[in-house]
Amino acid sequence: MAMTEDELASLGRFLRDLGRALHVSGAPAQELERRLKAVGARLGVEVEGFAVLTFLALTLVDSDGQRRVELLRLPPYDYNMARLIELEALCGEIDGSARLADYEQRLAATMALPVPWSGLPFVILGSLLSASVALLLRGGWMEMLCGGAVGAAFVAGVLVCARFPRLGPAVPVILCTLAALLAQALAWFFPQQNPFVSAVAGVVFMLPGFMLTVAMSELATQNYLAGSGRLTGAFLQLFLMGAGLAIGTQIAQTLYPVAAQGVVTPLPAWAIWPTVAVLGVSLLAVLQAPWSTVLVSAGGCLLAWAAYSLAGAAMGYVVGAFCGAFALGVGGHLYHALSGRPSLLVQSPGLITLVPGSMGFRGVHALLAQDSAAGISLITEMLLTGAVLAVGLLLADNLAPPLLQRKREVSPRTG
Numbered sequence: 001m002a003m004t005e006d007e008l009a010s011l012g013r014f015l016r017d018l019g020r021a022l023h024v025s026g027a028p029a030q031e032l033e034r035r036l037k038a039v040g041a042r043l044g045v046e047v048e049g050f051a052v053l054t055f056l057a058l059t060l061v062d063s064d065g066q067r068r069v070e071l072l073r074l075p076p077y078d079y080n081m082a083r084l085i086e087l088e089a090l091c092g093e094i095d096g097s098a099r100l101a102d103y104e105q106r107l108a109a110t111m112a113l114p115v116p117w118s119g120l121p122f123v124i125l126g127s128l129l130s131a132s133v134a135l136l137l138r139g140g141w142m143e144m145l146c147g148g149a150v151g152a153a154f155v156a157g158v159l160v161c162a163r164f165p166r167l168g169p170a171v172p173v174i175l176c177t178l179a180a181l182l183a184q185a186l187a188w189f190f191p192q193q194n195p196f197v198s199a200v201a202g203v204v205f206m207l208p209g210f211m212l213t214v215a216m217s218e219l220a221t222q223n224y225l226a227g228s229g230r231l232t233g234a235f236l237q238l239f240l241m242g243a244g245l246a247i248g249t250q251i252a253q254t255l256y257p258v259a260a261q262g263v264v265t266p267l268p269a270w271a272i273w274p275t276v277a278v279l280g281v282s283l284l285a286v287l288q289a290p291w292s293t294v295l296v297s298a299g300g301c302l303l304a305w306a307a308y309s310l311a312g313a314a315m316g317y318v319v320g321a322f323c324g325a326f327a328l329g330v331g332g333h334l335y336h337a338l339s340g341r342p343s344l345l346v347q348s349p350g351l352i353t354l355v356p357g358s359m360g361f362r363g364v365h366a367l368l369a370q371d372s373a374a375g376i377s378l379i380t381e382m383l384l385t386g387a388v389l390a391v392g393l394l395l396a397d398n399l400a401p402p403l404l405q406r407k408r409e410v411s412p413r414t415g
Contacts, residue, residue: 126155150202180248209355216390304350329396
């Protein structure tokens, strides 16, 4: 049955608003386009979508060949797993256009939900994140303590700067400068530490390692505009943060020079596992995931690290990163099949555990310090690791869903 022009316009507005909601909640371009196409089919229209970081174009075609085009400039995005859970549930319940008004109300209510983490709890989780990363950067107890302190101050600064949107691109430079000043000050009071490790761990909240991996996956799925735009944004973020760290370090060394860096006291090998679990808990704040997913987040991090460690010890870090991403992809799809919740709840925390953001940050810092060989080496290693993670995840995305679907089809027959 052909739709009237008004009905097609209503569907277009709903799908446009749904695409905007998925984008601002952190859905990558290929997932956004796939989801809108599936929802459009349930609503009785064929949807051709084109999404990049700042633009969404939708073409709707009904059964009678009538077409409608929706164009939308997209706002900046952030990660909000709590909203993605609700959006995934909404998309799964859509079964026709008869209840379109109800779907519109539910979409509006989802976008009006407050973020799960803000204020003091947000700062505390940011501190735990930095303390955990300090150990992953081969720091000791003192680096964990100082990195956690820098991280708490950095995340508090992020909350303050969010009230002043005009600061825009200057925020990474300002906050990384202040973080470097604080890390060097802590090194002056506690000389038995490496202030660079504390500073890098302290600013990890803003490092675009996960953005880099998403960009690589978009490029691998031939979403070239979205992927190249996101990749450019990741590099810009790295250079802005690296510039801030360099400025803060130079100012600190002039005002209160540290005679020599302390020697890092290594922690026992077993400490890495509880640290990775704590990292999973702290990532709830980064991803704005609800507390009910804490075990899923920690489990994703431990799964990624276990696969990375086992495969990396035998065949090198490149194969380890690939195995970690593949294990996460399969685990995420299995979790989605069992619970109906987004696979990103498993994949995102695990990927953040493996992503090479700090590697690129150290590379940019080396370039700014005129150590070209080390800087180019680290940035190349960052790109290689990001590409390997994207390949592992994409392979799992193409293999796991058909196998799980076949298993579901076979189970009723055998039963």
